[in-house]
Amino acid sequence: MGKLLVVFRREYLERVRSRWFIIGTLLGPAFLLLIVGAPRLMGDRSDGSRDVARIDVIDATGTGLGNRVADALRARYPFSRAPYVRTVDPSKTALEEDRSVLRVQRDEVLGALVLDSTTVRGDSVHYAGRNAGSHMDVDAIRNVVRNVVLADQMASAGIDAKRVDEFSHIRLDMHVQKVGDKGIEKGNPIAVILLGYGVALLLYMMIVVYGQAIMRSVLEEKSTRVAEVVVSSVDTDTLLAGKILGVGLVAITQVVSWIVLGAAALMYFPQIMGSGDHVAGVADTSSAAGGAMAGAQGGASAAAALMKAGLPSIPVWATIALFLCFVLGFIFYASLFAAVGAMVNSQEDVQQAATPVMLLLVSSAIFMGPIMANPTSNLAKTMSILPTSAPIIMPLRMTLVPVPWVEIVGALAGVSAACAASIWISGRIYRVGLLMYGKKPTIRELAKWVKEAR
Amino acid sequence: MSDLAIDIRNVVKRYDEHLAVSDLSLAVPRGTVYGLLGPNGAGKTTTIRMLLNIIVPDSGTITLLGTPHRTRGLTDRIGYLPEERGLYKKMQVRRVLRFLAELKGVPGREAERRIDEWLIRLDLKTKERDWGLAKVDELSRGMQQKVQFIGTLVHDPDLVILDEPFSGLDPINAQALKDSIVELKARGKTIIFSTHLMDNAERLCDSVCIIAHGEKVLDGGVAEVRKAHSGRMVALAVDGDSRARIAPVLSDKTLVARVDDNNRYYELELAAGADPQLLLRRVIDTGVPITRFELVLPSLHQIFLERVGARGVEEGMTGHG
DSSP states (O other), X not given: OHHHHHHHHXXXXXXXXXXXXXXXXXXXXXXXXXXXXXXXXXXXXXXXXXXXXXXXXXXXSSSXXXXXXXXXXXXHOTTSOOOEEEEOOGGGHHHXXXXXXXXXXXXXXXXXXXXXXXXXXXXXOEEEETTTTOHHHHHHHHHHHHHHHHHXXXXXXXXXXXXXXXXXXXXXOOOOOOEETTEEOSSOHHHHHHHHHHHHHHHHHHHHHHHHHHHXXXXXXXXXXXXXXXXXXXXXHHHHHHHHHHHHHHHHHXXXXXXXXXXXXXXXXXXXXXXXXXXXXXXXXXXXXXXXXXXXXXXXXXXXXXXXHOOOOOOHHHHHHHHHHXXXXXXXXXXXXXXXXXHOSSHHXXXXXXXXXXXXXXXXXXXXXXXHHOTXXXXXXXXXXXXXXXXXXXXXXXXXXXXXXXXXXXXXXXXXXXXXXXXHHXXXXXXXXXXXXXXXXXXXXXXXXXXXXX | OOSEEEEEEEEEEEXXXXXXXXXXXXXEETTOEEXXXXXXXXXXXXXXXHHTTSSOOSEEEEEETTEETTOTTGGGGEEEEOSSOOOOTTSBHHHHHHHHXXXXXXXXXXXXXXHHHHHHHTTSBOSSOBGGGSBGGGSOHHHHHHHHHHHHHTTOOSEEEEESXXXXXXXXXXXXXXXXXXXXHHTTOEEEEXXXXXXXXXXXXXXXXXXXXXXXXXXXXXXXXXXXXXXXXXXXXXXXXXXXXXXXXXXXXXXXEEEEEOSSSEXXXXXXXXXXXXXXXXXXXXXXXXXXXXXXXXXXXXXXXHHHXXXXXXXXOOOOO
């Protein structure tokens, strides 16, 4: 126990004292807000100024729909340059569209919107443009056309034009509440989504950053040859355990300091987190583009949303489960990273050797979006129980939807078992690899290390 | 209490097809300086790592300081300087040393006191500058060697194991190391070191063991080993201009088994059953002026060459030390 403490203390203190830890702790949240919030901030600005409405509207309907769409676009995007409307004969539609495509190519307009008889019927509308890849732009144009067609159809059904205008300007705010096992839960569901995303992202980042820190630490001991002196005083299992615990506590220290710093910032400078408008903005985006995008883009306003709505209440057992997810997930990945560090001899080799472990980790991150969009799907279920992704996906799923406790316990048990296996294998690889210099071992040699370690 | 510091019995260690150590037995009395000699790849480092429980022998027993070598806490009484040396580069010197001391069970405050003592003693802490507060990578190579050496001895071990301690040392540090070994022995400590530099071993060791290809070739007190091989070595020096004229005599395989030309004199190993008197007569017969003809005790180096042979030399034996 004594030696474990000595190793643990060195790993912890040397890291916490380092300049990079202090910088990371102070600037980490700012950086996180920046990467999460930058797309949203940019989106906000371009929303009003970019030329979404500067398009050719080719009207082959003969009903004047083109002009009404153009008016609606102008009203919706007052800061954009106006659309050009060309009323054409239905037989010339293709020709006119080709002309407009040329204009798009010469950047005279952003795109071409073709309205024809199918549009009048409310079936389809055709758009070709530089921004056809942007969901937000395409959705916006589609909504404008849809509203105009809707108004037309209502008018033709004999509803008074003035009232149609009123109807088409209905603004509907949706107040969403999450129902849990104990009835309606407090807190804004958007805040819940953001919290879930934030927690999952944080877990992922901490495991990546500090797992790799362990890998580098092992590699350093190996490449500076200090390992041999150390293992003559302490057995490798203790060394590995001390390392993982020490670095793990550094990660926890960092998160706790972020929470404390964040709480302090909110207490003393609530205005820096933005106004209530942002919250509405977040709600808009999320209903339009799905939870995943809302999470990514609304992150900057996360804190504001949380403040406005009050933190979603997290029961104690969920907090414990969350903590266990982090601890077990960290131990699982950290021991794998340690084994990778012990396998190789140089910085060049280590990235390559770490690829399989990184892939496991990244797979959890890739599925964060789809799972947020649909947390009840089978994908979400599977990923939240699979031991390699459970530490990150289960907390995400838990914050979004109620998860049966059997699944949570099952996932934790699975991760614990995976932990035991990875510690066993990694401990053996570490033991042999730490003093093994020379070329990188093959899979077969690794298997031999595992088999023959004492 | 056993009076052996190290008692290795029939130890075998095999890597894949390669036999690193084959049925090795060694006995190192307490309070002696013991040399483990052999060419590179002879199994010295493997033996040392087995002593330290870094690797486990396939069979055989090892007893250190009267206790089975895998006993918990035993390593706290052993100081180890590996052949490949290194320290945490980004760490402060004092903190590295304290870490190493605490790993050996020295309490923090006591460690600090001893570190101070050592830093002052090895000129790493002077009036002008306390290198203990610097980071390891700010130190020169020589200073890092000193720090490493402090790390080996800071917990005042009863058994000190040094793997190729003289390799890479500058002359000043080599002298300091030699002085320390002598001083440790005077305080009743046991020191075992491996080397392929025979001169160091001959000067420092009470006893030696020569191993090659994982097997013990010979062991015993340095004086006894040399005596056991005496009567077979002749030092011969002739007037500088006439060296060519004795060449036929020296190449007579019935008289001389091996010639080592040291420039100023030859060291000759007599052929089996050859009479040194006959050799002297033959040299006189050539008429060259003889400046030295002496039956000498062979150096460890000579014994090593004789026993391990050219094979060992080819496999990495370097230099005379």
